[in-house]
Amino acid sequence: MKFFHTADWHLGKIVQGVHMTDDQRFVLEQLIEAARQERPDAIVIAGDLYDRAVPPTDAVRLLDDVLSEIVLGLGIPVIAVAGNHDSPNRLHFGSGFMGQRGYHISGLLENGAEPVVLSDGFGEVHFHCVPFADPSIVRGVYEAPEVTGHDAAMGCVLDEMQGRFDERARHVFVGHAFVTPGAEPEENTSTSERPLSVGGAEYVDASRFSLFHYTALGHLHRAHSVGSETVRYSGSPLKYSISEETHRKGFLAVELDGDGRVQVEHRPLKPRRDMRTVEGTLAELLEMAPSEDYVFVRLLDRAPVLYPMERIRTVFPNALHVERTMPIHRESASGSRGSLSEMDDLTMFRAFHEEVEGSAPDEETEALFREMLDELLGAERESEKEAVRK
Numbered sequence: 001m002k003f004f005h006t007a008d009w010h011l012g013k014i015v016q017g018v019h020m021t022d023d024q025r026f027v028l029e030q031l032i033e034a035a036r037q038e039r040p041d042a043i044v045i046a047g048d049l050y051d052r053a054v055p056p057t058d059a060v061r062l063l064d065d066v067l068s069e070i071v072l073g074l075g076i077p078v079i080a081v082a083g084n085h086d087s088p089n090r091l092h093f094g095s096g097f098m099g100q101r102g103y104h105i106s107g108l109l110e111n112g113a114e115p116v117v118l119s120d121g122f123g124e125v126h127f128h129c130v131p132f133a134d135p136s137i138v139r140g141v142y143e144a145p146e147v148t149g150h151d152a153a154m155g156c157v158l159d160e161m162q163g164r165f166d167e168r169a170r171h172v173f174v175g176h177a178f179v180t181p182g183a184e185p186e187e188n189t190s191t192s193e194r195p196l197s198v199g200g201a202e203y204v205d206a207s208r209f210s211l212f213h214y215t216a217l218g219h220l221h222r223a224h225s226v227g228s229e230t231v232r233y234s235g236s237p238l239k240y241s242i243s244e245e246t247h248r249k250g251f252l253a254v255e256l257d258g259d260g261r262v263q264v265e266h267r268p269l270k271p272r273r274d275m276r277t278v279e280g281t282l283a284e285l286l287e288m289a290p291s292e293d294y295v296f297v298r299l300l301d302r303a304p305v306l307y308p309m310e311r312i313r314t315v316f317p318n319a320l321h322v323e324r325t326m327p328i329h330r331e332s333a334s335g336s337r338g339s340l341s342e343m344d345d346l347t348m349f350r351a352f353h354e355e356v357e358g359s360a361p362d363e364e365t366e367a368l369f370r371e372m373l374d375e376l377l378g379a380e381r382e383s384e385k386e387a388v389r390k
Contacts, residue, residue: 001120004035004267005252007046007176007218008236010085010192012059014051015240015275015294016320021058026272027237028066031251034267035076038253041118041125043076046218046234047083047132047176049091067103077102079116082131083176083218084196091131106174109133111141111160117169122258124169128212130157132176132219135201149201151183151208158208165211170260173212176219177204181227189222192241206231213260222247223266230262239275242296242321273318279325282308290315297322345373 009028013020035043050059070076080103082091092107099105104116106129115126138153139145142160147153154177165171178196180186183205188195196202196219206227209215215231221244223235234252239245250268257263278285279298282305295316299308301324308322349369353361361369 001042001118001122001125001170001256002038002040003042003044003172003254004031004040005044005046005216005232005234005254006031006237007216007234008048008083008221009045009063010048010051010236010238010240011062012051012055013192013238013240018294018318018320019056019058020238020240021056021062023238023272025062025065027249027269028062030269031237032066032069032074034251035070035074039074040076040253041120042127043070043078044127044172044174044216045078045080046174046216047081048085048218049080049083050086052085053087053090071102075102077104077116077118079104079127079129079174080106081129081174081176081218082107084132084194086132088131104129106131109137109141109157112164115171122170124166125172125256126166126169127172127174128161130154130173130175132196133157134197149203150177150197151201151204154204154208158211162211170256171212172256173209173215175215175217177217178202178219179204179206179209179215179217179226179231179233181206189220189224189244189247190236190241191243193219193221213256214254214262216252216254223250223252229264232264237269238271239294242275242277245276275320278316282311285312286315288315290317292318295319298325299323300325346370 009024011021011024049063067078071078082088086107088107090107091105095105095107106113109131113129115128118125118127133153135147135150135153138156139147142156144156147156180203183203185203209231213230217231217233220233221236221240223233225232232252235247235249237249237251239247239249248266248268249271250266253265253267255263273293275294277298278288278295279300281301282299285297293316295318297312297319299305299322309319312319312322350361353365
């Protein structure tokens with residue numbers, strides 16, 4: 001059986017004030033064309049179809065167009081779950097009768113939900129759909145007051161599911177979660193990924209999915225496997241922040257043989273406009289080749305620059321952001337330039353000292369800076385406490 005694994009469409013996404021709907025339509029038309037050419041048995045969407053709970057009209061219309069073309073036009077089933085950005089109730093509406101036409105959407109978590117069953121020449125493949133669910137939802141649905149974090153919540157869901165497994169079938173999990181090896185904390189792959197929990201309880205152990213022949217995940221925007229080649233994120237189809245600049249965007253083509261062995265191939269999607277960083281002085285930027293890409297500009301000018309965005313947009317009309325960058329002295333330990341917004345206080349002080357003095361601060365100077373910084377932060381904390389008391 002062959003199916004496409006995609007996720008994190010975020011329809012209705014706005015980046016730096018720019019609506020991405022036309023860009024999203026551009027790449028999703030490529031997905032539709034790939035489905036038309038390859039005729040997969042299904043297309044799996046592992047959550048975050050929309051970017052927010054109440055999406056704009058254009059986003060709803062785009063999803064309707066895409067699903068209509070795939071399900072009704074091509075006759076290919078779509079299997080989807082709600083992500084943390086979606087409204088579970090909105091997506092779940094009509095799931096009963098739409099499933100009969102080939103659109104299988106799981107918006108609300110349900111205890112004992114039956115899998116979506118598809119068949120090929122080797123027998124049945126069961127797609128087990130688990131929409132994003134906060135531990136508080138799992139506690140209520142499964143009457144499990146002991147569940148606290150996301151890993152325990154997923155364990156509760158899978159334990160119940162495993163008890164109903166048909167051993168003759170091949171099994172695919174479709175879900176939306178932050179999965180890591182051993183449920184160890186990891187950084188998000190993008191600044192546009194919303195944290196699922198506060199305090200380190202959002203991670204799910206990848207080993208929990210060993211009972212499935214393939215696990216189709218959504219939430220993290222970079223395509224990668226987790227602990228096993230069969231536990232995978234497809235990534236988002238587009239770059240949604242400059243933190244995703246180096247990501248290879250696309251979808252996964254997954255093939256299951258009769259014994260459940262898996263072959264996975266990443267298929268790239270070409271964006272209408274790339275999203276990337278350009279760096280240089282204003283004079284250097286104005287000499288660059290014009291481009292329609294979405295660019296984030298790092299200005300290296302030391303002197304003040306008046307109206308930089310207006311001038312930069314004569315070359316890069318879709319420039320999204322301009323920031324000043326502090327050059328770090330060439331003989332610094334890092335040997336690189338850094339954005340002020342990416343530096344902590346001590347790193348910024350070191351960069352400033354190197355730029356002004358031409359050398360790194362000595363231990364005594366650093367100690368003095370740390371002492372002054374601690375006093376300042378302490379004063380701020382006391383001020384906050386006093387404001388709370390009032």
